[in-house]
Amino acid sequence: MRRSLLVALPTAAVLAGCAALAAFRPKPAPAWRFVPIERGEVVRKVTATGTVNALISVSVGTQVSGSVTDLKADFNSVVRKGQVIARIDPTVNETQVADARAALRKAQASCDLAREERDRYRRMAAQQLVSKADLQAKETAFETASGDLEAARSALQRARINLAYCTITAPVDGVVVSRVVDVGQTVAASFSTPSLFVIAKDLSRMKVSASIDESDIGQIRPGQQATFTVDSYQGMTFRGVVSEVQLNPTVSNNVVTYTVVMEVDNVPRPAGSAPVAKVAGTSRYREPGAAIYQGELALFPGMTANVAILTTERKGVLRVPNAALRYNPGTTGAKPEGGARVWVLENGAPRPVPVVLGAAGQQYTEISGEGIREGLQVLAGSDQAQAAAPAQQKATLGGPPGPPR
Incomplete structure (x- = not known):
């Protein structure tokens, strides 16, 4: 027992001396990270995914x-x-025109x-040979026959128009981008107008429709510049204008988005390295x-566009990285009280x-303000917190294990 005490007392003294030396040893100065205030541009963009269409x-x-x-x-x-692009079987409509023409002749005879x-009754009424009731x-009867004649003329005109509708003509100049019918297929226009073709009026002018989140829609204005890329052309950037x-919102899974349309000029398709062979259609x-249309222009309807809309652009202004505005030497990462500020090192202290x-x-x-100048070095962080973390973890775990007994 006495021997154990004699061994423990020197060991305790050595440990106490090490603790005192560690307590009075000067702490290492933190390694500050500086960023300069410089003059340049400040840019903010809203990104989204859209679809290219005519x-x-x-x-x-x-x-x-x-x-x-x-x-x-x-x-x-x-x-x-005005070019004829399709025809519908006119047999039924031709029969309707013939029926309407016959009904018109019948109505014309009745009216005459x-x-x-x-x-005749007017002449007889003038000689007082018939009563006023008979004349009336x-x-x-004549007014009724006249009305029937007008109705027959209208029916004939309607039948002729329906017969003309059997010939489908192009309403605009353009390129056919979709055909949904084949020869022999029956179309029914009883409840809605069936679509036969989709014609893009001008492929040299395209639009990009993108869904913008409600948190960013307040920054979007018509006239803003936009850029986008498509997967078909790596490294190629297209430019457009909002x-x-x-104003119509779209709600999906409690997420509100708004559609933003951008117009863009379709540029010529980049030339490929391999020659293009001509084949039969x-x-x-x-x-x-x-x-x-051989696809001479780069953008095709339906392409997916990765859009970036430029909402803020300031050139030649004093700027600072956002990390410097978020930094606080007191509590790293916390927002400083008393308004926006940056930190400079003065006499070794922030x-x-x-x-x-x-x-x-x-x-x-x-940024601007008194004392803010180009080239001023401001604090953006330090390595003190990073160095303190392993030490704190070490103290929590109780230090390194001692020698085995």
Whole structure:
């Protein structure tokens, strides 16, 4: 027992001396990280995913029902306004025109007969040979026959219009981007107008429709510049302009988005390294020698676009990295009290410098204020907290294990 005490006393003394030496040893100075206040640009962009489409697309349908007997256009056909692109079987409509023409002749004969009867009764009434009631009945009969004649004329005109609807013509100049019917297919226009073709009016002008989250829609304005990329062309950037911010919201899974439309000029397709061989067309309905769109422009309808809309751009202003505005030497990462500020090192200790914030970007923020100048080094962090973390963990675990007993 006495021997154990004699061994323990020197060991305790050594440990106490080490603890006192560690307590009075000066703490190492923190390794500060500095960033300069510099002059440059502050940029902020809103990113989203959108779809490329033609600026104006016209769906061509039919107002009459029947079987498709002829198609004069197919995918990629270049069509002109008024050009015949399809025909519907006109047999039923031709019969309706014949019936309406016969009904018109019958109504015309009835009207002529009623007119003669009216005129005869007028002459007899002048000689007081018939009563006023008889004359009034003939007047009414003539008016009724006249109305029937007008109705028959209208029916004939309607039948002729329906017969004309059997010939489908292109409403605009453009390129056929979709065909949804084949020869022999029956279309029914009883409840809605069935679509036969979709014609893009002008592929040289395209639009990109993107869904913007409600948290960012307040920054979007018509006229802002936008850029986007598509997966088909790596490293190629397209430029556009915001033309419309639609007010109609879309709610999906409690997320509210708004559609933003950007207009863009379609640029020529980049030339490939391999030569393009000319092959015969595979169209079944395009007439020989008809103009075909060969895809000379880069953007195709339906492409997915990765959009970036420029909402803030300030050039030649004093800026500081956002990390410097978030840093606080007291509690790292906490927001300082008393407004925005940056920290400078003065006599080895951090000192706050109030700043006035300007435009905010993704990486930099515009600042101004008294004492703010280009080249001033401000604190953006330190390695003290990082060094303290392993030490704190070490103290919590109780230090290194002692020698085995």
